[in-house]
Ligand code: AOF
């Protein structure tokens with residue numbers, strides 16, 4: 629099963645928002661075929677594995693880290709191919725949380741007389757596919773907030789360099805960009821940094837871009853609004869700003885930018901509404917890159933699944949605080965019982981996962 633999960637990882641950055649899946653065929657103690665889900669919309673891991681088995685499949689045992697599907701999606705049900713191949717038993721790490729499958733795959737296999745074992749390395753499998761598990765069961769994207777700050781808690785300062793973190797941290801962030809469906813920033817970050825939010829330091833595809841701009845205030849020619857390589861650009865504005873600046877909205881929409889309108893009680897967009905809307909555009913994971921008030925709003929709204937903070941050995945002595953909290957935020961204390969630390973170049977990376985979506 630560990631080998632299945634290693635195979636599954638080969639699809640990282642290529643299959644999203646679908647799950648990472650690997651499959652093995654075993655005869656006796658010998659692995660006779662390996663397969664994995666290689667690209668979004670392509671054959672599922674089980675089918676890839678069956679296609680690569682050169683010998684007979686009858687009487688073999690299949691290992692797979694997700695329950696085989698029993699539905700017609702972009703491809704026909706894997707259960708049918710498994711049954712037709714004469715496989716004798718199937719070992720599964722976890723049930724598929726996709727409501728279209730959810731136990732139906734296991735039942736179909738059992739009905740056909742195949743021996744099924746489910747739950748092998750289950751918690752590892754859930755961790756591997758935590759992004760998929762989150763979005764498919766909650767119908768809202770997995771949210772990963774990434775902060776790069778100084779020791780004294782600032783993300784930018786008057787005399788600070790543009791990038792305060794180490795080159796190793798920067799490369800890791802670019803890898804994360806390639807692995808998420810979208811990156812998200814607020815209007816303040818667009819104004820201050822005019823970032824491109826593309827993947828430049830590693831190989832991989834550019835994520836879609838989401839800008840939270842309640843007042844529809846950003847420059848129409850900002851770098852993030854350039855639809856480089858056809859990536860999607862989603863501009864989230866308040867209903868009121870969209871109505872007041874109809875011509876600007878029309879110009880942006882004519883360029884293919886998706887302008888999404890939301891209620892904004894107290895001038896702040898409803899972030900849960902933003903996330904559900906993005907999910908309807910098949911965005912299953914989001915990397916939140918700034919700035920200060922966006923970080924605070926996400927944490928205060930309790931919609932964060934993963935928080936990664938790069939702490940650079942630097943004291944700025946002032947500037948923009950990492951979490952520009954509101955009064956409401958100050959009343960909340962969050963202690964992390966479960967977290968990890970790593971070194972990335974000269975920085976320390978603090979990572980915490982929130983259970984049940986923060
Ligand atoms: C995958 N790859 O290896 C397995 C999946 O739209 P479809 O037809 O590609 O089906 C996607 C669903 O199929 C997915 O949400 C999951 O429930 C199930 N299994 N999907 O993309 C795979 N085994």
Ligand code: ZN
Nearest residue numbers: 672696697706
């Ligand atoms: Zn399938």
